[in-house]
Amino acid sequence: MALKTGRGAEAPPFLVMDVISAANARAASLPPGAPGIIRMEVGQPSTGAPRGAAEAAIRALNSGAPLGYTEAFGLISLRERIARHYLDHYGLVVPARRIAVTMGASGAFPLAFLAAFDPGDAIAMAAPFYPPYANILQALGMRPQLLECDATTRFQPTVAMLEKLDPRPAGLIIASPCNPAGTMLAPDELAAIARWCHAEGVRLISDEIYHGLSWGSVAESSAAAFSESAVVVNSFSKYWSMTGWRIGWLLLPEDLIRPVECLAQNMFISAPHIAQVAAEAAMDCREELEGNKAAYARSRAALLAGLPRAGFDRIAAADGAFYLWYDVSALTNDSAAFSAAMLEGAGIAATTGLDFDRGRGGRFLRFSYCGREADMAAAPERLARWLGR
Secondary structure: OOOOOOHHHHOOOOHHHHHHHHHHHHHHHOOOOOOOOEEOOOOOOOOOOOHHHHHHHHHHHHOOOOOOOOOOOOOHHHHHHHHHHHHHHHOOOOOHHHEEEEOHHHHHHHHHHHHHOOOOOEEEEEEOOOHHHHHHHHHOOOEEEEEEOOHHHOOOOOHHHHHOOOOOOOEEEEEOOOOOOOOOOOHHHHHHHHHHHHHHOOEEEEEOOOOOOEOOOOOOOOHHHOOOOOEEEEEOOOOOOOHHHOOEEEEOOHHHHHHHHHHHHHHOOOOOHHHHHHHHHHOOOHHHHHHHHHHHHHHHHHHHHHHHHHOOOOEOOOOEOOEEEEEOOOOOOOHHHHHHHHHHHHOEEOEEHHHOOOOOHHHEEEEEOOOOHHHHHHHHHHHHHHHOO
């Protein structure tokens, strides 16, 4: 007798994870002395946690003090430090009680979605998009509503697009800087979207995980500055280089504080105590983190200069994050096969656009440039040789 499976069993794969596996297998197969694989498939900083974070964790482990459950929303000292970050970085006064420390941004999304939406609700988002947005929503019985964006809107949604939605969606997810395109909403654009959502009763979820990693063309701003009903998601994974520590946070509106707290108590109990200690210390490691950012900027510049000579010359405006989103339709209409061949022939791992846009992604590739700076500098020449340029 066949057993029933749940809705979550039908969740699509996150294809970048398959690329990681293929790149690992390819690296393991290389003979000694062969050039290594250049890893440009995943948004994982090569730098690791800042020294001050690691030292704080070591001190906590050596102290003998128990590292147990914290409050569901996290250590009050960390929540207060995050609140101070909003004042220092954005000029926003945010009470610590509105901060919920989570198991990375990945743990924040289901908490926000479950508290704000019901099964069957439509949640709008720009396409291309970060795949787990849609995959988590679908697993929870909600409906992703894709807004096809392109270079004319800098791969970001507009109020004009939203006005055409009838009926209105229950929510809207935005990301600025966004993954995969690296584009940003200017403060006036973000304000217009946030105010439209609040006026129309559309819950705004603002993914701000790449804040701190912008390159000067567009100013960073938080949706919390423009809407009292918006939910803000952030994480220590990107600017703070702490992917494996699995620590993030939500900035919640007043009406979702208790609902999210109850969900967090039941689903996660709390984020790891040791990771919270390290994250709080990381927030005071600005000099080291800005050094990491400077390395990303050099890698970005090297790729923007070198990749066009290799045939990659149609790129989204790379305002922030550490991704380059290339239209490679002049080279292929099957970016999955192309990326597999590129891994085999050039030793470079990149992510097919199909991960981010199931309809149009066959003609796009995403390159991540947060890996080793020397590898990023070497990538254009490798690609040029492989393509015979």
